[in-house]
Amino acid sequence: xxxxxxxxxxxxxxxxxxxxxxxxxxxxxxxxxxxxxxxxxxxxxxxxxxxxxxxxxxxxxxxxxxxxxxxxxxxxxxxxxxxxxxxxxxxxxxxxxxxxxxxxxxxxxxxxxxxxxxxxxxxxxxxxxxxxxxxxxxxxxxxxxxxxxxxxxxxxxxxxxxxxxxxxxxxxxxxxxxxxxxxxxxxxxxxxxxxxxxxxxxxxxxxxxxxxxxxxxxxxxxxxxxxxxxxxxxxxxxxxxxxxxxxxxxxxxxxxxxxxxxxxxxxxxxxxxxxxxxxxxxxxxxxxxxxxxxxxxxxxxxxxxxxxxxxxxxxxxxxxxxxxxxxxxxxxxxx
Numbered sequence: 001x002x003x004x005x006x007x008x009x010x011x012x013x014x015x016x017x018x019x020x021x022x023x024x025x026x027x028x029x030x031x032x033x034x035x036x037x038x039x040x041x042x043x044x045x046x047x048x049x050x051x052x053x054x055x056x057x058x059x060x061x062x063x064x065x066x067x068x069x070x071x072x073x074x075x076x077x078x079x080x081x082x083x084x085x086x087x088x089x090x091x092x093x094x095x096x097x098x099x100x101x102x103x104x105x106x107x108x109x110x111x112x113x114x115x116x117x118x119x120x121x122x123x124x125x126x127x128x129x130x131x132x133x134x135x136x137x138x139x140x141x142x143x144x145x146x147x148x149x150x151x152x153x154x155x156x157x158x159x160x161x162x163x164x165x166x167x168x169x170x171x172x173x174x175x176x177x178x179x180x181x182x183x184x185x186x187x188x189x190x191x192x193x194x195x196x197x198x199x200x201x202x203x204x205x206x207x208x209x210x211x212x213x214x215x216x217x218x219x220x221x222x223x224x225x226x227x228x229x230x231x232x233x234x235x236x237x238x239x240x241x242x243x244x245x246x247x248x249x250x251x252x253x254x255x256x257x258x259x260x261x262x263x264x265x266x267x268x269x270x271x272x273x274x275x276x277x278x279x280x281x282x283x284x285x286x287x288x289x290x291x292x293x294x295x296x297x298x299x300x301x302x303x304x305x306x307x308x309x310x311x312x313x314x315x316x317x318x319x320x321x322x323x324x325x326x327x328x329x330x331x332x333x334x335x
Contacts, residue, residue: 011053011094014101020044030315032059038104047104050086050216053094060097066219067091067100073195073218078143084136084206084214105214107206114202120242121254123276128210129202130284133234136212137200138291141227144195151294152187154226155179155305161312166324175324178331179308185301189294196225198313201237220313231288232306235281239270242277264326271303271330304330 015022020040033055038047054060070088078085086102093099110129119125159179166172197204198220206214243252243260252258255277258269270281285303286296294302307327314320 011092011099014092032056034059050102050104052100054097062219063098063100069218069221072223081139105206107208107213110202110205110207132212137230141194145192146224147193148190149193151189151191152183155183158308158312191294192227193224194227196222196229200230200234227292228302232302235285239266242266263322267326
């Protein structure tokens with residue numbers, strides 16, 4: 001086992017003190033991006049540590065938030081899940097901003113597998129991804145449940161934020177009314193309050209031998225939140241990029257009911273389409289809801305609520321607006 005090195009005072013010290021390779025990954029496209037750097041021990045093929053370097057003061061605040069969440073997580077009794085969550089190393093400093101340093105986790109990014117040739121066209125491969133995600137989330141809910149709250153609380157402040165954020169769009173008033181109706185559908189159903197990652201998508205999941213071996217990027221996480229959110233978020237984000245490698249207007253391989261073109265076509269397909277993939281998504285969400293004690297018929301409302309939450313919370317303005325437009329289409333469509 002690799003021994004823990006002495007704390008680095010600065011990020012430059014951390015890089016200079018690395019015994020092996022140092023690899024800088026491409027930065028996020030979000031307005032407040034972080035630079036991700038992999039640090040390798042000498043002669044090792046896999047990194048031992050990961051450093052996240054903020055590029056703005058706002059990004060620095062998310063670094064502090066992630067450090068606090070990771071510290072809180074490792075104080076919980078997570079059982080085997082503890083090995084799938086990065087462990088904190090001493091923080092470094094980069095020109096007055098904090099640098100998060102954590103252990104590196106084994107496995108391959110699910111998103112990299114997702115984008116391999118025809119992976120998302122094969123029901124067996126996609127089903128395996130959903131099964132791995134569902135198993136990990138079930139264990140997390142079981143290990144971290146701290147009580148129950150009304151399901152409608154997942155929409156707390158969403159309408160207010162959307163109304164303010166998209167005040168330039170005259171159709172937003174209709175969206176706010178749709179959110180009020182959606183909230184009424186969700187009200188009266190209790191859901192466990194658990195640790196919520198809040199960005200549980202293939203890009204933040206590592207897989208090894210068919211299981212989740214790592215979950216990274218905890219900066220938006222909460223130690224207590226609605227357990228349905230990560231379930232819905234995974235289903236939606238997996239769906240969002242199904243048409244990524246298909247020319248506009250053409251049918252997506254393996255999905256007869258999906259054509260590339262409109263942003264979010266995969267969301268429409270997952271929530272309201274017909275075929276093996278929408279059936280899989282809806283089964284994944286309904287199974288997750290029933291496991292949490294929530295009626296299966298709330299599958300569609302929960303998915304719509306999560307789309308609205310992304311519209312309210314996403315850091316990237318265009319990404320947020322596109323989710324609002326998707327919410328608008330789907331909330332107006334017949335189920």
